[in-house]
Every structure is written in C-alpha cells, then in structure tokens.
Amino acid sequence: MNETILQVNHLSKSFGDHEVLRDVDFSVSRGEVISIIGASGSGKSTLLRCMNLLEKPSSGEILFHNENIQRPGFDLQTYRGRVGMVFQQFNLFSNMTALENCVVGQMKVLKRSRVQAQNIAMAFLEKVGMSAYVKAKPRQLSGGQKQRVAIARALAMNPEALLFDEPTSALDPEMVGEVLSVMKDLASTGLTMLVVTHEMGFARDVSDRVVFMDGGVIVESDVPEVVFTRPKHPRTREFLARILDQ
Amino acid sequence: MPNAKSGFFEWVFFFVKTYGPMFLKGAGTTLLIALTGTLVGFIIGLAVGYVRAIPCEKGDGAVKYWLLKLVRTLLGVYIEVFRSTPMIVQSMVIFYGASSVLHINLPYLLAGFIIVSINTGAYLSEIVRGGIQSVDPGQMEAGLAIGMTYGQTMLNVVLPQAIRNILPALGNEFVVNIKDTSVLNVISVTELYFVSKSAAGTYFKYFEVFFITSVIYFVMTFTVTRFLRWLERKMDGPQNYAMHGSQTVPDVELIRKGGAASE
Numbered sequence: 001m002n003e004t005i006l007q008v009n010h011l012s013k014s015f016g017d018h019e020v021l022r023d024v025d026f027s028v029s030r031g032e033v034i035s036i037i038g039a040s041g042s043g044k045s046t047l048l049r050c051m052n053l054l055e056k057p058s059s060g061e062i063l064f065h066n067e068n069i070q071r072p073g074f075d076l077q078t079y080r081g082r083v084g085m086v087f088q089q090f091n092l093f094s095n096m097t098a099l100e101n102c103v104v105g106q107m108k109v110l111k112r113s114r115v116q117a118q119n120i121a122m123a124f125l126e127k128v129g130m131s132a133y134v135k136a137k138p139r140q141l142s143g144g145q146k147q148r149v150a151i152a153r154a155l156a157m158n159p160e161a162l163l164f165d166e167p168t169s170a171l172d173p174e175m176v177g178e179v180l181s182v183m184k185d186l187a188s189t190g191l192t193m194l195v196v197t198h199e200m201g202f203a204r205d206v207s208d209r210v211v212f213m214d215g216g217v218i219v220e221s222d223v224p225e226v227v228f229t230r231p232k233h234p235r236t237r238e239f240l241a242r243i244l245d246q
Numbered sequence: 247m248p249n250a251k252s253g254f255f256e257w258v259f260f261f262v263k264t265y266g267p268m269f270l271k272g273a274g275t276t277l278l279i280a281l282t283g284t285l286v287g288f289i290i291g292l293a294v295g296y297v298r299a300i301p302c303e304k305g306d307g308a309v310k311y312w313l314l315k316l317v318r319t320l321l322g323v324y325i326e327v328f329r330s331t332p333m334i335v336q337s338m339v340i341f342y343g344a345s346s347v348l349h350i351n352l353p354y355l356l357a358g359f360i361i362v363s364i365n366t367g368a369y370l371s372e373i374v375r376g377g378i379q380s381v382d383p384g385q386m387e388a389g390l391a392i393g394m395t396y397g398q399t400m401l402n403v404v405l406p407q408a409i410r411n412i413l414p415a416l417g418n419e420f421v422v423n424i425k426d427t428s429v430l431n432v433i434s435v436t437e438l439y440f441v442s443k444s445a446a447g448t449y450f451k452y453f454e455v456f457f458i459t460s461v462i463y464f465v466m467t468f469t470v471t472r473f474l475r476w477l478e479r480k481m482d483g484p485q486n487y488a489m490h491g492s493q494t495v496p497d498v499e500l501i502r503k504g505g506a507a508s509e
C-alpha cells in the first residue's frame with residue numbers, strides 16, 4: 001500500500017441545524033483514483049469542499065501528510081495548490097485568457113516568474129488539447145473546452161492530488177467524452193484523484209476505489225468490481241439499481 | 247456693444263465674442279473638477295466597497311471581527327450622510343466648516359475637488375459593493391482553491407470584473423458631476439456656472455448667457471457619454487475566438503483538433 005496523503009478523521013459538517021456530514025472517516029493514498037458516488041444532497045460536494053477548506057468542518061480533522069490542515073499557522077495557500085480543485089461550473093476567471101488562467105496562480109502562490117509560469121501553462125494546455133486556444137477568453141469557449149482549461153489550471157500548480165466535483169455534469173453530452181478522456185490520461189499518469197461523479201462508466205473502469213455516500217455518511221467503500229457487482233449494503237444496491245436503470 | 251433694442255442673437259454673439267475665453271476656461275474648470283472628483287471618488291468607492299464586501303464571521307477572531315464592524319459602521323454613516331444631503335449644502339458645510347472650525351482657508355478649486363470627490367465616493371461605494379456582489383462567487387472560490395489569498399483573488403479576478411460591470415454607472419456619475427459641479431458656485435469656484443452668472447449679472451442678460459451655457463454643458467455631457475459608450479464596446483472585444491486567423495472553422499472540428507493534440 002502506498003503512503004497516505006490525505007486522512008479524514010471523524011469529519012462532521014452542519015449548516016445550521018442541518019447535519020450534512022456525519023463522522024466521516026477515510027483516507028487517500030498516493031496515486032489512488034477514488035470515485036465518490038451517491039444521490040443528490042448526500043454530502044459529496046461538502047466533503048470535497050471541506051477537504052479544500054472552502055467549507056469549514058464543524059468537527060473532526062483533515063490531515064495532509066499527517067499534518068492537520070486546520071492547525072494555526074498551517075500554510076493553507078500552498079496546501080491548496082498541492083490539493084487542487086476542479087468545479088462543476090468550471091469557474092474559469094472570466095476576465096482572463098485561457099493562458100492567464102493557468103499563469104496567475106503560479107505567479108501569486110508559487111512565485112514563479114511570468115516566463116516560467118507561461119511555459120508550464122503552455123505545456124499543460126497542450127496536454128489537455130487546448131494549446132490552440134491560449135488567447136481565448138472563457139466566454140469564447142465551449143463547456144468541454146472550459147473544463148479542460150480548468151484542469152490545466154489546477155495541474156499547473158503542480159498538485160499531488162486533484163479534487164473533481166462533478167466535472168462533467170454541466171456539459172452537453174457530446175462534450176463529456178473529451179473531458180473524461182483527459183481525466184483518464186491523468187489517472188494513468190499516477191496522479192491522485194478524488195472524483196465526485198455520476199459517470200458510472202468512469203467510476204467502474206478508471207477508479208481504484210468507489211465510495212458510496214448516503215445521508216452524510218460513507219456507506220460503502222471498495223474496489224469498483226465489488227461495489228458494482230456485489231455491493232454489501234442494501235442502500236448501495238438501491239442507488240445503483242436506480243441510476244443504472246436510467 | 248449691443249444696446250437695449252438689440253435682438254437675442256446680437257447679444258449671444260456679443261457674449262460669445264467677448265466672454266468666449268472665459269466661458270471656455272469655466273468649462274475647463276468644470277471638466278477638471280468633474281473628472282478629478284469622479285476618479286478620486288472612484289478610488290474612495292473601491293476602497294470602501296472592498297472593505298464593506300469582506301466576509302466577516304464571528305469565528306475569525308474577536309479583534310478582527312469588532313474592528314471590521316466598527317470601520318464598517320463608520321463607512322456606513324459616511325455613505326448615508328453624503329447620500330442624504332444635497333451637495334450644495336455639503337459644499338457650504340465643508341468650506342465654511344474648514345475655515346471656522348479648523349481655521350483652514352481652502353483654496354476654492356481644492357475645496358471643489360474635495361467636495362465632489364467625497365460626495366462621489368459615497369455614491370460609488372454602494373455601486374462598487376453591488377458590482378462586487380454581482381460577480382459569480384465561483385470566481386472567488388476558484389481563486390482560493392488554487393491557493394490565492396482573498397486579497398489576491400479580489401484584486402486580480404473579482405475587482406476587474408466588478409469594475410467592468412459598473413463602468414456604465416461610473417460614466418453616468420461623471421456626467422452627473424459635470425452638471426452638478428455648478429453648485430460649487432456658492433463657494434465661488436470659477437466653474438462654468440459661476441462664470442456665466444458673473445457675465446449675465448454685468449449686463450442683466452440672463453437668458454442670452456444661460457442659453458450659451460446650456461449649449462456648452464450639453465456639448466460636454468453629450469461628447470463624454472458617446473465616448474464612454476465607445477470605450478465600453480471596445481473593452482468588451484470580439485464575441486468569437488478566431489483561431490489562427492480563420493473565422494469559420496466549425497466548432498466540432500476545433501474539438502477534434504483539440505482532442506487529437508492530447509494524444
């Protein structure tokens with residue numbers, strides 16, 4: 001087993017009275033590709049957002065290389081570069097070109113020079129097949145193209161792990177493939193990935209482990225083969241029956 | 247000089263000929279105060295709007311929380327007071343307040359700059375705050391998520407978009423200021439209205455003079471409005487992205503090309 005990069009212990013999160021995550025424990029090893037599946041409202045996004053501290057956990061701890069990311073003095077900026085995030089709505093900086101989107105974080109957070117940052121950005125834009133669009137503004141790009149730039153932006157920060165929150169859910173069906181293929185490539189390069197997804201094909205074929213969440217808890221977590229063919233928990237079975245039926 | 251029997255146009259011609267340079271100088275002063283006031287007011291508005299948009303939670307530490315609350319209350323008072331009183335009254339209070347309470351005799355022009363700036367700042371603070379709130383929160387999240395600080399994301403991502411959104415309101419404020427600097431005549435700033443009043447008073451020819459004055463105000467505001475529209479369009483740039491100079495490649499082909507490059 002590879003070294004553990006991220007460890008979540010007894011994580012809970014409430015919005016007011018509404019307990020969205022309940023005592024969640026799980027860990028991520030280097031190079032692992034984990035798919036998180038579950039019904040709408042089960043807390044998948046909240047879990048991802050807590051891991052990146054976009055959402056403040058109500059209790060519990062998150063360890064990055066055994067270091068508590070909420071400890072006072074923890075370098076959150078560097079951490080967020082190391083554990084990047086890709087959003088459902090892409091969230092490309094609308095006032096910047098594709099290239100600038102991939103450059104600004106490198107310069108501000110990693111203090112790379114503009115030239116160095118641009119070279120690195122170009123390399124990753126090439127990798128996601130967007131090198132012809134370096135000067136395009138987000139509104140000039142299709143959804144699939146935006147998401148590929150967003151992935152390049154996260155990669156340019158030299159991350160150890162990437163968190164994907166439904167990266168293809170906002171896309172027209174014909175654009176899902178181009179983004180999934182980029183993600184498959186990344187998975188094969190050994191990048192650690194945590195992917196919230198409704199793409200059961202991706203979860204089954206690409207991930208090393210599938211985590212099923214329901215009602216704010218992790219119900220089942222196993223290799224895809226087990227989760228998809230002989231799930232232990234009736235709730236997993238129900239969910240899969242419902243979703244695979246469609 | 248025209249006499250009592252002279253007609254309207256003779257007088258207008260006379261005033262243009264003899265007072266032309268003075269009118270122009272007055273108009274120049276009006277433009278200068280309006281422009282400076284709008285720009286300084288905009289900077290005030292950005293600063294105040296920025297502070298008022300900082301998220302403020304009790305969990306952030308008591309000192310920061312209460313300090314922020316105090317500063318915000320003071321800024322709120324500033325905005326309310328200046329939006330709820332006429333600029334003509336503000337002019338009197340600031341100008342005579344400076345001389346009788348602080349014993350500072352403000353030069354007229356400087357007083358004009360200060361009054362218009364502070365007044366404009368109050369209006370623009372609210373507009374800037376609205377502009378910041380109109381930017382998709384996803385933009386801030388994306389900045390934070392790659393490790394940029396709140397301030398870095400604000401400066402590099404959110405504010406540029408907010409400013410683009412409020413540009414029409416900013417231009418409007420400039421046009422309003424061109425007109426409203428006329429109230430500064432009550433503290434003897436020699437802007438266009440003050441010059442006109444003096445010229446008209448000398449000959450008791452108010453209609454003729456203020457006819458010329460209206461034309462000058464109209465030309466200034468009309469020109470500025472057109473210029474700002476042009477600027478907005480220019481800033482938006484083209485809607486479509488032309489790859490390698492070709493404009494008609496269908497999108498599907500672009501995607502395929504993109505896909506091929508990644509393999």
Ligand SMILES: Nc1ncnc2c1ncn2[C@@H]1O[C@H](COP(=O)(O)OP(=O)(O)OP(=O)(O)O)[C@@H](O)[C@H]1O
Pocket residue numbers: 015018020038039040041042043044045046047
């Ligand atoms: N900022 C918030 N304030 C209040 N409630 C929230 C907030 N964010 C999420 N919630 C609630 O938390 C619950 C879990 O939300 P979450 O977005 O994590 O679900 P999800 O599993 O990602 O669902 P989906 O598949 O629809 O994205 C939902 O009931 C949601 O309404």
Ligand SMILES: [Mg+2]
Pocket residue numbers: 044045046165166
């Ligand atoms: Mg979600």
